[in-house]
Amino acid sequence: MVSQPLPSPTLASLGGVLPEYGKFRFDLTLDAARKAIGNRPDLTNPAHTARLRVWLNQWTCRIGYPRPGQADVFAESLAIWWASARDTLPPGGQGLAQLTNAQLGAVSRAYAELYQRPAAVSRAGRTRGIGPTAAAKLLYFVRPLAITAWDRAISTRTGGGHDEQAFLAHLTVCRGWAEDLEAEGRSLGLKPGEIGRYLNRPASSVAKLIDEWLYATITGGLPAATGGRLT
Secondary structure: OOOOOOOOHHHHHHHHHHOOOOOOOOOHHHHHHHHOOOOOOOOOOHHHHHHHHHHHHHOOOOOOOOOOOOOOOHHHHHHHHHHHHHHEEEEEEEOOOOOHHHHHHHHHHHHHHHOOOOEEEOOOOOOOOOOHHHHHHHHHHHOOOOOOOHHHHHHHOOOOOOHHHHHHHHHHHEEEEEEEEHHHHHHHOOHHHHHHHHHOOOOOOOOHHHHHHHHHHOOOOOOOOOOOOOO
16 A cells, blocks of 8 residues: 655644644653753763653653663663764754755764664563664754654655665655745745744744654644644
């Protein structure tokens, strides 16, 4: 069975499904994590990685916590990954619509390295990986202007899978949408950083608005046009 093509989001369709800031159940947990960690997350800092694990689990990622005396596999994985990946990611102030193909490729390679890293070891000795959803969310957290996260349902529709090439396909589609949304915003006299405020979601970048729209219309099953709101 072939999925129907995804319609492109517009400011009207975003406004039709996204609630004002604070009314979406994940808004406050993200805000709390950002306040605790600050504007410069350092994934070699155990305090930052511990807080990120709490945030990911609040966003349904279910990453296990280390037992007393057990090594923190998640923190070790993020520290190793961050040491090599942070300088390959786009600058913090660069938005999704402005990313080059080479930058999208670099992000996708960083994603592939991250999602396959171990996150926790069960009591039975089984190692669980960070996984595609948590990896994409972590990348969004460290580059909120540039990266649109996904979950399993979204990855199937936008990427056709969850590997490096699928994430590249997802980001490429989302970049095109970001370009269109920013162009629509300019026609209304809005700068890219003002679009979230225009939609009553001032903490959301254009990349995040696209993520929220995908979550609403794919994971949440709401119509892509107006006709229901995310909660």
